[in-house]
Amino acid sequence: MPPLEYFEEVYAKDLRNQQEQTLDEYLLWVKRYYQGSPLYRRGWLDVTEDLVAQIEDPALAKEVSNKMYAVGRAVAGEWAKKTNTRKIFTHHVAVWGNALVESMNRGEELKLINSVHRDVNQLLADKLSVDAIKADRYYAPDKDDVFSW
Numbered sequence: 001m002p003p004l005e006y007f008e009e010v011y012a013k014d015l016r017n018q019q020e021q022t023l024d025e026y027l028l029w030v031k032r033y034y035q036g037s038p039l040y041r042r043g044w045l046d047v048t049e050d051l052v053a054q055i056e057d058p059a060l061a062k063e064v065s066n067k068m069y070a071v072g073r074a075v076a077g078e079w080a081k082k083t084n085t086r087k088i089f090t091h092h093v094a095v096w097g098n099a100l101v102e103s104m105n106r107g108e109e110l111k112l113i114n115s116v117h118r119d120v121n122q123l124l125a126d127k128l129s130v131d132a133i134k135a136d137r138y139y140a141p142d143k144d145d146v147f148s149w
Helices: 004-013 015-020 023-035 044-053 058-079 090-106 109-124
Strands: none
Touching (some): 023 044, 023 058, 044 058, 058 090, 058 109, 090 109
16 A cells, blocks of 8 residues: 555645545545455455466566556545545446456456556546546447446
């Protein structure tokens, strides 16, 4: 996990969120993002560990790990805020998680992580609409998947 100071700084910069959420509440959601919760048992640390473990090339594994760290830090810092003050929502995290699974099936992990990182940065900079993050942004729907209608 990134240092606590990083998240304290993110919290301190968002005066609107401070009116809605205490620092302790915010940090609890950061922890849940990384470690999971009763509702979502697998946190970002688990996802990253599983992803890196399946990569045989040590140099690629290290690069993927570093990029997952950067993406996770940016996402957690925003997602942990109160819903009415944030730009990254649970449905975004779900879309990215599903796309990551698909990228693993295709051997395109790094490509997907770079795309997600770009989108996260654009969301945070208000250069991308929150509505733009949909499953088909990353992969075309599977015509045989009854859940992708």
